[in-house]
Amino acid sequence: MKKIAVLTSGGDAPGMNAAIRAVVRASIYFDMEIYGVKRGFEGLIHKDIFQLDASSVGDIIHKGGTFLKTARSVEFMSREGRLKAVEALKDIGIEGLIVIGGDGSFRGAEKLTEEGIKTIGIPATIDNDLAYTDYTIGFDTAVNTVIDAVTKIRDTSTSHEKTTIIEVMGRYCGDLALYAGVTGGAESIIVPEDPVSIETIINKLNQGKKRGKLHHILMLAEGAGSASKLQEELLASTGENARVTVLGFIQRGGDPTADDRLLASRMGVKAVELLKDGVSNHVIGVRKNKLFSKKIDEALKEDKVLDKELIRLAEILSV
Amino acid sequence: MKKIAVLTSGGDAPGMNAAIRAVVRASIYFDMEIYGVKRGFEGLIHKDIFQLDASSVGDIIHKGGTFLKTARSVEFMSREGRLKAVEALKDIGIEGLIVIGGDGSFRGAEKLTEEGIKTIGIPATIDNDLAYTDYTIGFDTAVNTVIDAVTKIRDTSTSHEKTTIIEVMGRYCGDLALYAGVTGGAESIIVPEDPVSIETIINKLNQGKKRGKLHHILMLAEGAGSASKLQEELLASTGENARVTVLGFIQRGGDPTADDRLLASRMGVKAVELLKDGVSNHVIGVRKNKLFSKKIDEALKEDKVLDKELIRLAEILSV
Amino acid sequence: MKKIAVLTSGGDAPGMNAAIRAVVRASIYFDMEIYGVKRGFEGLIHKDIFQLDASSVGDIIHKGGTFLKTARSVEFMSREGRLKAVEALKDIGIEGLIVIGGDGSFRGAEKLTEEGIKTIGIPATIDNDLAYTDYTIGFDTAVNTVIDAVTKIRDTSTSHEKTTIIEVMGRYCGDLALYAGVTGGAESIIVPEDPVSIETIINKLNQGKKRGKLHHILMLAEGAGSASKLQEELLASTGENARVTVLGFIQRGGDPTADDRLLASRMGVKAVELLKDGVSNHVIGVRKNKLFSKKIDEALKEDKVLDKELIRLAEILSV
Amino acid sequence: MKKIAVLTSGGDAPGMNAAIRAVVRASIYFDMEIYGVKRGFEGLIHKDIFQLDASSVGDIIHKGGTFLKTARSVEFMSREGRLKAVEALKDIGIEGLIVIGGDGSFRGAEKLTEEGIKTIGIPATIDNDLAYTDYTIGFDTAVNTVIDAVTKIRDTSTSHEKTTIIEVMGRYCGDLALYAGVTGGAESIIVPEDPVSIETIINKLNQGKKRGKLHHILMLAEGAGSASKLQEELLASTGENARVTVLGFIQRGGDPTADDRLLASRMGVKAVELLKDGVSNHVIGVRKNKLFSKKIDEALKEDKVLDKELIRLAEILSV
Known part of the structure; x- marks a missing residue:
């Protein structure tokens, strides 16, 4: 050839x-x-x-x-x-x-x-x-972009002692949420392949609070539900208004x-x-x-x- | 004392x-x-x-x-x-x-x-x-955080030749959108203090396309309207489905x-x-x-x- | 025209x-x-x-x-x-x-x-x-590049409780060392316009140690002396082998x-x-x-x- | 236990x-x-x-x-x-x-x-x-720290069309130089395990110039020689005064x-x-x-x- x-x-x-x-x-x-x-x-x-x-x-x-x-x-x-x-x-x-x-x-x-x-x-x-x-x-770049965003969000979440929902890309595949969740130190990871109930999430949240956790990060793959809907459910169940960040297209860019x-x-x-x-x-x-x-x-x-x-x-x- | x-x-x-x-x-x-x-x-x-x-x-x-x-x-x-x-x-x-x-x-x-x-x-x-x-x-940190995000979004916007809407913080004050818009190289900047009509935005967009611009960045302060609504209006007027990123709480963190x-x-x-x-x-x-x-x-x-x-x-x- | x-x-x-x-x-x-x-x-x-x-x-x-x-x-x-x-x-x-x-x-x-x-x-x-x-x-970019390097060096300096000398650009003008020193949190700043004696530096160092400082950062403009010579002098006077980083041309680049x-x-x-x-x-x-x-x-x-x-x-x- | x-x-x-x-x-x-x-x-x-x-x-x-x-x-x-x-x-x-x-x-x-x-x-x-x-x-963090530094150095090397020597850590093991060299796009990589002659390096350099390369990056592991000595040899052989950066302890830090x-x-x-x-x-x-x-x-x-x-x-x- x-x-x-x-x-x-x-x-x-x-x-x-x-x-x-x-x-x-x-x-x-x-x-x-x-x-x-x-x-x-x-x-x-x-x-x-x-x-x-x-x-x-x-x-x-x-x-x-x-x-x-x-x-x-x-x-x-x-x-x-x-x-x-x-x-x-x-x-x-x-x-x-x-x-x-x-x-x-x-x-x-x-x-x-x-x-x-x-x-x-x-x-x-x-x-x-x-x-x-x-x-x-x-994939490796996207995971690192997400965890860098998590680091920034940690600053403000820790200062305010707030729960944060971070929605990342992944319509059918939860790998980005899973890898970034584990390496970003998220307390809960929600992926389309393995749906968890709102009860499980809330239990985890309450458990963390009991243990003295100052903030709680939920990493959500877009295919597993919407961040704003999860925010509403948490508000209804716990009274806490979680903060939402939808990372969007920054996940596709970067060196x-x-x-x-x-x-x-x-x-x-x-x-x-x-x-x-x-x-x-x-x-x-x-x-x-x-x-x-x-x-x-x-x-x-x-x-x-x-x-x-x-x-x-x-x-x-x-x- | x-x-x-x-x-x-x-x-x-x-x-x-x-x-x-x-x-x-x-x-x-x-x-x-x-x-x-x-x-x-x-x-x-x-x-x-x-x-x-x-x-x-x-x-x-x-x-x-x-x-x-x-x-x-x-x-x-x-x-x-x-x-x-x-x-x-x-x-x-x-x-x-x-x-x-x-x-x-x-x-x-x-x-x-x-x-x-x-x-x-x-x-x-x-x-x-x-x-x-x-x-x-x-403020200076937040502006730099936003323009770093714009740099990442540019990679993918240029590759796809797409219009991008970036929503930043600023309920009553458009400074973050204005400074980050000017220094991030946004084509349109939309702030609460100085509302622009959808027609003006579309004119700018069309003008850029005529000039051979490969992509178009709209920097929107949250107080001046919602990114998703702007996306809908652009879709209705131009047929292009702009990409939306809502930067959220990463703007509050970072070194x-x-x-x-x-x-x-x-x-x-x-x-x-x-x-x-x-x-x-x-x-x-x-x-x-x-x-x-x-x-x-x-x-x-x-x-x-x-x-x-x-x-x-x-x-x-x-x- | x-x-x-x-x-x-x-x-x-x-x-x-x-x-x-x-x-x-x-x-x-x-x-x-x-x-x-x-x-x-x-x-x-x-x-x-x-x-x-x-x-x-x-x-x-x-x-x-x-x-x-x-x-x-x-x-x-x-x-x-x-x-x-x-x-x-x-x-x-x-x-x-x-x-x-x-x-x-x-x-x-x-x-x-x-x-x-x-x-x-x-x-x-x-x-x-x-x-x-x-x-x-x-100038602002160079200052930020230097303080980002200082942040990285802090990680390892704190872990080892070491003194660190960072040599930055500036042959006749100490502004980069001065701004990056103040904003990087350096304990000593050495510029060509205002030479300090090795005794002053050592006093500062000892004072910091007494106060419980875990590490000590010396920010040195190239025009005020060489990092390796300062390292030798510190070794002779205090017995500590300070770590040296010469930042070089990364200071001229970056977004x-x-x-x-x-x-x-x-x-x-x-x-x-x-x-x-x-x-x-x-x-x-x-x-x-x-x-x-x-x-x-x-x-x-x-x-x-x-x-x-x-x-x-x-x-x-x-x- | x-x-x-x-x-x-x-x-x-x-x-x-x-x-x-x-x-x-x-x-x-x-x-x-x-x-x-x-x-x-x-x-x-x-x-x-x-x-x-x-x-x-x-x-x-x-x-x-x-x-x-x-x-x-x-x-x-x-x-x-x-x-x-x-x-x-x-x-x-x-x-x-x-x-x-x-x-x-x-x-x-x-x-x-x-x-x-x-x-x-x-x-x-x-x-x-x-x-x-x-x-x-x-190791992965250090490699990424080095290639980020290379990106910064590229800006100025390309602008000046200069040869650059980057000395990285690695006394006995050239892995950091090798991985960062390949992924940083270095033209020559010099490691302790596989010493190359100055002639080979110069040949590569000249070959690149002929091909229209605007700059040339030499990645050198500290164990394979000193950057300043290599600089001298290149000056003697080619008349070009290569730029030297010794990355030092920033390689040990960072998220x-x-x-x-x-x-x-x-x-x-x-x-x-x-x-x-x-x-x-x-x-x-x-x-x-x-x-x-x-x-x-x-x-x-x-x-x-x-x-x-x-x-x-x-x-x-x-x-």
């Missing part, structure tokens, strides 16, 4: 730039031409494709977001749209495509494989909602952590090596700190389960 | 600890005994008062919140409650009290003066809503900036000097970078107006 | 980008064409000049360094070199030049004025070593603080207004939070003196 | 507080009494031992350093000293001791085991210099990252479980993200080797 391309798709995540950089540098290292596509599959359809060299990715390893940008593409949903995309690649002689994104993006990659383009997926999403891999690019840059760099290089070796229709994952790849289809079939050790840890640490 | 006390009251603000430290160190420097009161006026009533020495305030200059804690006191609202507070002070022989807080706290200080306690107020609130002073302790530590240190020393010189019933302020003090009553009468130069700056910089 | 240019020169400072942005946006606001020059006076000589529009300065307000880059120019030292620079400007029809930098850069601006180019200087240097202005762009962005924005707009009004050969300054401009020559004649109030504050706070 | 104790020893590392917190909470969870020892083995000898409860470790998970403090103990080197330590523990009825630190601390734990105290070691050092475990507590808090929490709980199960003279490690324990003696015999994958990654990414 002599010419390959890279794009980012779906929600952006810190570390995407580090992954692109690794893809570009590895391509050059292995004597391949490398192209960037702007705005994901949408840019592919509109031939927004340009060659990259080592300098194109200088000074981006530390930057959040993705300099290739990302977008949703309605046109790519139809086969007609996808054929345009394939044509755009073939016009330039590009045989392989690296897709950095989440499950939706990998489904898109699969569709392109059906049309004759070799594809490799790199998992990047702050949600860590892909079951086949221990971690996705961007990537060392871990995310490392994971992105390793995966970027591996993606190029896989294409070089003729592998296609695969996604890369990491299990027990070791990289592997498997068929997109098989990878996306796996069911995500919460880490049992972490759940137990949360229980022990919040005595 | 041989014995004085210090308390923090109302909403906490970064730099309160630095102010307490300065009060303590200056008292020792001027050979006065210094006492700390826990939980503001509430702690005064309940005699939660203890002597402080130079070491009590070691390693706190850089910490957000207030180690003396703060609380609302219903009991202090009644004269009966206040007489208890005065008694508590007199029992120990404390003649002067330094109150660190906002306008409500200063009103409390006034009431104590009426009962024979000498008082000095130090302005600390992230809202910067006191007209008589250019800046309050905590104080150098400016806030400096202002707090200067004001803390000045408060002790004023008591030493027999001044009472005064608040400290800063105007054109120079400290001054004036009667609480007069200070609280002044009307806050938005900085005209800043408004004009915002207009020029968002062309 | 219809066409003006802007360059950054000398050592870079956080906030330079914010100043360039303000210059560009104000030029557009006042209907002038605005050009950027790469690498300071060197780029002028080599005609590295290009037009800027509002978008050229999108997403740079929060970035450290200068996207126009900066360099030393030997060629500009000679009149021959300067005439080339003037020619380059005149070829494009540029009548006015805004120079962002320190005293050396302003001397360069003066020389250009002699050759018929109107010039305005904007002070940007982390050293705050210009006597005619209270603050320079970049600018809100204050630096605001100062840069205000000065950038003012520079354009001055050129528009026909003013030339002036530098902008800020005194008591108010902008002004004066002749370069007069401004550079003033003698910098340490802030007496700060010196006294440092003394009181380190009891 | 009904009563156990915990101490921190040797150089401090971010995450030590999170480990202590986990030890305390797990002890309470498993119905054991838990004691803290101040200043490591020195405090043991001087009976500086006190009982801890769940609240003693509230609000410390996010703090750098160690609230139990740490110190070197000469007295503990002698059997006499150690017998005092054992006596102090036995007086209170403490049967098991958890030692948080590095190899020296584990040797101390071994010696105590010989005298009849059950011990478990938890690895905490920013150097990551223990061969038997993939990671030690504090622990989520990863370090998680590792510390997991290891803290595991240490208590091991003592509960009667295990002694063991250290805890993590391999492929799974915790394990092994005999101190065997663990310390293993030889640390550099990660081959990382070395290769560094080579590919710096093309």
Whole structure:
């Protein structure tokens, strides 16, 4: 394979730039031409494709977001749209495509494989909602962003001796709430996979107060309920008006952590090596700190389960 | 005066600890005994008062919140409650009290003066809503916290080319939105003192898009409307679903900036000097970078107006 | 005046980008064409000049360094070199030049004025070593960078109960050491303008130990001596091997603080207004939070003196 | 086992507080009494031992350093000293001791085991210099602290187009330089385990310049040479006066990252479980993200080797 391309798709995540950089540098290292596509599959359809060299990715390893940008593409949903995309690649002689994104993006990659383009997926999403891999690019940064926010909120919660509800991202997957809850020192963690009753939360709260706790942090994944509703329930049951913070989009930004840059760099290089070796229709994952790849289809079939050790840890640490 | 006390009251603000430290160190420097009161006026009533020495305030200059804690006191609202507070002070022989807080706290200080306690107020609130002073302790930190959040949000807004609404604190005073808007590079700034119509906002938005702007940041003070309502109006008028972030209580926490530590240190020393010189019933302020003090009553009468130069700056910089 | 240019020169400072942005946006606001020059006076000589529009300065307000880059120019030292620079400007029809930098850069601006180019200087240097202005762009960021480093060092110093020497920038001017010392909570501050004897330092150290201080921070401006020499002297006198940190170039980088962005924005707009009004050969300054401009020559004649109030504050706070 | 104790020893590392917190909470969870020892083995000898409860470790998970403090103990080197330590523990009825630190601390734990105290070691050092475990507590934070410094230095290096040498900690182990070099985007990484010649470095530098690189970052572990000597050699060979930053003790401080808090929490709980199960003279490690324990003696015999994958990654990414 002599010419390959890279794009980012779906929600952006810190570390995407580090992954692109690794893809570009590895391509050059292995004597391949490398192209960037702007705005994901949408840019592919509109031939927004340009060659990259080592300098194109200088000074981006530390930057959040993705300099290739990302977008949703309605046109790519139809086969007609996808054929345009394939044509755009073939016009330039590009045989392989690296897709950095989440499950939706990998489904898109699969569709392109059906049309004759070799594809490799790199998992990047702050949600860590892909079951086949221990971690996705961007997750470690998001966890650290949340716990930094918790540190700020602690200052004022301790001063006022208040209960605080922090709502974090995670529609179906509670990993961000779970990891940030355990490492942020939250007293209660509420995730969509393991709903707790309001009674349990209130018991915990009262127990903490008895023990002399000056404040109480509830970490709530958005998929497990809304912070304002929880606030109302607490008010009704305990008379305390808890403070609410909805962290929102700051969780998607920020300079990537060392871990995310490392994971992105390793995966970027591996993606190029896989294409070089003729592998296609695969996604890369990491299990027990070791990289592997498997068929997109098989990878996306796996069911995500919460880490049992972490759940137990949360229980022990919040005595 | 041989014995004085210090308390923090109302909403906490970064730099309160630095102010307490300065009060303590200056008292020792001027050979006065210094006492700390826990939980503001509430702690005064309940005699939660203890002597402080130079070491009590070691390693706190850089910490957000207030180690003396703060609380609302219903009991202090009644004269009966206040007489208890005065008694508590007199029992120990404390003649002067330094109150660190906002306008409500200063009103409390006034009431104590009426009962024979000498008082000095130090302005600390992230809202910067006191007209008589250019800046309050905590404001600079809050502005920097907001613009750091904007930097994170920029990463993802630029990657997605989206409009973002950021709601910041400020019920009656738009200073936080104005300063953070200008220094965060917001395209539109919406404050309670100077309401803009939805049409104006949309015009600005469209103008930016024409000019090739990749994203658009709207900085909204909570007192000027709700972010979710603005989101709905934008959706109805432009079809774009803007992203909303409500920064919440992270704005009240965080390590104080150098400016806030400096202002707090200067004001803390000045408060002790004023008591030493027999001044009472005064608040400290800063105007054109120079400290001054004036009667609480007069200070609280002044009307806050938005900085005209800043408004004009915002207009020029968002062309 | 219809066409003006802007360059950054000398050592870079956080906030330079914010100043360039303000210059560009104000030029557009006042209907002038605005050009950027790469690498300071060197780029002028080599005609590295290009037009800027509002978008050229999108997403740079929060970035450290200068996207126009900066360099030393030997060629500009000679009149021959300067005439080339003037020619380059005149070829494009540029009548006015805004120079962002320190005293050396302003001397360069003066020389250009002699050759018929109107010039305005904007002070940007982390050293705050210009006597005619209270603050320079970049200083507030540098102070905050230093105190953040102090916070990290406190963690380990407190754990080990050690004395720490922190060497900061400032060859002739101790402002960075003084401001960061006071706001970082240093026990001793050593600046070139006010040398202290090793005995004084040791006395302070011993006094602190007696008082139960767990650690001791010495903030040293590079111009007042070397950290390693001070370490040796302390070892010889007290037997304690103090820890040394030389902060180095991290002090010149980092995202600018809100204050630096605001100062840069205000000065950038003012520079354009001055050129528009026909003013030339002036530098902008800020005194008591108010902008002004004066002749370069007069401004550079003033003698910098340490802030007496700060010196006294440092003394009181380190009891 | 009904009563156990915990101490921190040797150089401090971010995450030590999170480990202590986990030890305390797990002890309470498993119905054991838990004691803290101040200043490591020195405090043991001087009976500086006190009982801890769940609240003693509230609000410390996010703090750098160690609230139990740490110190070197000469007295503990002698059997006499150690017998005092054992006596102090036995007086209170403490049967098991958890030692948080590095190899020296584990040797101390071994010696105590010989005298009849059950011990478990938890690895905490920013150097990551223990061969038997993939990671030690504090390492991830130190890597992130270094790359944050690199980000700041990039601003000014890019603006000036300069070569920069960054000296980081690591006397015998180059892990910090290697991980921070790869994730900070350094062009050259110099570690004690794999010395490179000055020629290789200069070749790389020249190659980068040819390719249009605007600046060049050399990441140097202190054990592989001094930054100032390297600066001299580069000046002699290339004529360029590279900029030097010696990061020093900021690398040992700072709020622990989520990863370090998680590792510390997991290891803290595991240490208590091991003592509960009667295990002694063991250290805890993590391999492929799974915790394990092994005999101190065997663990310390293993030889640390550099990660081959990382070395290769560094080579590919710096093309």
